[in-house]
Amino acid sequence: MSVLPHAAARWLSAHYDDLVEWRRHIHMHPELGRQEFATTQFVASRLADAGLNPKVLPGGTGLTCDFGPEHGPKIALRADMDALPMADRTGAPYASLVPNVSHACGHDAHTAILLGAALALTSVPELPVGVRLIFQAAEELMPGGAIDAIAAGALTGVSRIFALHCDPRLAVGKVAMRAGPITSAADQLEVTLHSPGGHTSRPHLTGDLVYGLGTLITGVPGVLSRRIDPRNSTVMVWGAVNAGVAANAIPQTGTLAGTIRTASRDTWDTLESIVRESVSSLLAPLGIEYSLQYRRGVPPVVNEEISTRILTHAIEAIGPDVLADTRQSGGGEDFSWYLEEVPGGMARLGVWTGRGPQLDLHQPTFDLDERALAVGVRVLVNIVDQAAQF
Numbered sequence: 001m002s003v004l005p006h007a008a009a010r011w012l013s014a015h016y017d018d019l020v021e022w023r024r025h026i027h028m029h030p031e032l033g034r035q036e037f038a039t040t041q042f043v044a045s046r047l048a049d050a051g052l053n054p055k056v057l058p059g060g061t062g063l064t065c066d067f068g069p070e071h072g073p074k075i076a077l078r079a080d081m082d083a084l085p086m087a088d089r090t091g092a093p094y095a096s097l098v099p100n101v102s103h104a105c106g107h108d109a110h111t112a113i114l115l116g117a118a119l120a121l122t123s124v125p126e127l128p129v130g131v132r133l134i135f136q137a138a139e140e141l142m143p144g145g146a147i148d149a150i151a152a153g154a155l156t157g158v159s160r161i162f163a164l165h166c167d168p169r170l171a172v173g174k175v176a177m178r179a180g181p182i183t184s185a186a187d188q189l190e191v192t193l194h195s196p197g198g199h200t201s202r203p204h205l206t207g208d209l210v211y212g213l214g215t216l217i218t219g220v221p222g223v224l225s226r227r228i229d230p231r232n233s234t235v236m237v238w239g240a241v242n243a244g245v246a247a248n249a250i251p252q253t254g255t256l257a258g259t260i261r262t263a264s265r266d267t268w269d270t271l272e273s274i275v276r277e278s279v280s281s282l283l284a285p286l287g288i289e290y291s292l293q294y295r296r297g298v299p300p301v302v303n304e305e306i307s308t309r310i311l312t313h314a315i316e317a318i319g320p321d322v323l324a325d326t327r328q329s330g331g332g333e334d335f336s337w338y339l340e341e342v343p344g345g346m347a348r349l350g351v352w353t354g355r356g357p358q359l360d361l362h363q364p365t366f367d368l369d370e371r372a373l374a375v376g377v378r379v380l381v382n383i384v385d386q387a388a389q390f
Contacts, residue, residue: 003124005317008381011120012374019373022046023112024094030083030101030108033138033145036061039081043115043135050122054133057152062137062145064154066130067122068384074130075387076154076161076344077380078335079114080107080139089364104366106166106351111135113164113349113376120381128388132158142188142297144334150341160307161344162383163335164376167326169358170350172369175315175379176326177347179308183301184233185268186332187294190257191216191279193243194289197252207288209254210243215282216256217241223278224260224271232264234271235330261330265299272296300328301336304343306390311345313389314382318375324350331361349376 012019022042031039040061044054047065054065062081066074083103088096096102103109118133134154138145155161170176193213198206221236228234236258243254260275262268272294279292303311315323326348335346351368352358359366 004385019116026108033082033141065133068127068130073159076132076158078134078163079110090367116377117380146334146337163346164349166351167348171354174324174350176324181300183333184261186297190293212288219282232267234262236260298332299336303345307345310386313386
């Protein structure tokens with residue numbers, strides 16, 4: 001066995017309680033995207049205490065940190081740090097102390113795991129490849145803080161990049177991997193309709209705005225289902241509709257908001273034009289004016305072939321029953337922006353206890369089995385070990 005897995009095991013034996021404490025501290029003090037000032041300083045101070053030289057990114061949130069050989073290949077390991085605008089209803093003794101802000105997506109675990117992996121790696125006198133840590137802000141904000149990190153030079157000199165993401169559908173002790181796309185593209189759409197309004201007894205004298213909303217609710221997804229190859233797993237779901245206050249009055253304004261997701265990178269490039277054409281055509285006979293905001297989100301995370309092999313071997317090195325398979329998710333993840341620049345891969349870290357309900361991400365009751373933290377550290381350390389062999 002290489003020296004790196006041994007180093008991870010030794011570090012975890014001595015510092016597992018620290019790892020749990022870091023995760024709980026971050027969980028108790030969550031910060032929203034581009035507001036992660038305290039989290040950034042928390043990580044930076046511990047890296048500095050270990051003799052490393054962290055560099056905070058412009059704006060004061062997020063950081064990078066290089067160590068290992070200065071010449072030769074350099075790989076990046078990334079964790080996201082931001083929380084969600086959501087109440088913490090876990091009831092845990094380490095529940096969020098910030099009203100209506102919580103780590104309901106596991107970014108507290110991602111941050112603690114990468115910090116632990118970094119300190120485990122620094123215990124090795126000589127690493128086989130250079131390592132860059134990327135502690136990223138604002139993953140939950142479309143189109144994502146990865147764009148900010150890339151603009152600040154986070155990928156300069158990096159040959160590959162890797163990350164883990166908590167998966168509450170996967171039992172602790174398992175890490176899942178697949179080649180090719182593992183997440184989906186995700187965009188947001190908001191349509192605001194405008195009409196003179198009027199009495200519901202005389203819809204022919206005005207633009208029936210509520211009817212127009214209903215036309216879009218059913219019509220736009222219907223058009224997409226006929227214009228796009230169904231094998232590309234494209235789905236549009238409206239999440240909000242608002243109009244009117246009285247049963248006998250046609251309102252003057254109304255809004256629709258929703259998301260559009262696709263598993264296909266090529267389809268993602270065509271979605272906005274199809275949606276705009278569909279909305280215009282569906283509303284044209286109704287005499288209703290509208291404004292449309294289409295916000296492109298993130299492309300799919302597509303695991304590159306060699307990076308997939310590196311990750312797979314890193315997982316298998318932990319034990320014979322750790323590696324699991326996974327399907328492509330409909331969720332979006334801004335790690336994809338890094339993969340537009342350099343090859344890399346993302347794996348899913350099992351955090352379910354194996355008993356009771358499998359709570360989903362972005363639920364106020366989401367929590368994780370903290371044994372997964374040690375598994376995550378071992379995977380990241382093993383990635384550094386395996387990357388030197390490709």
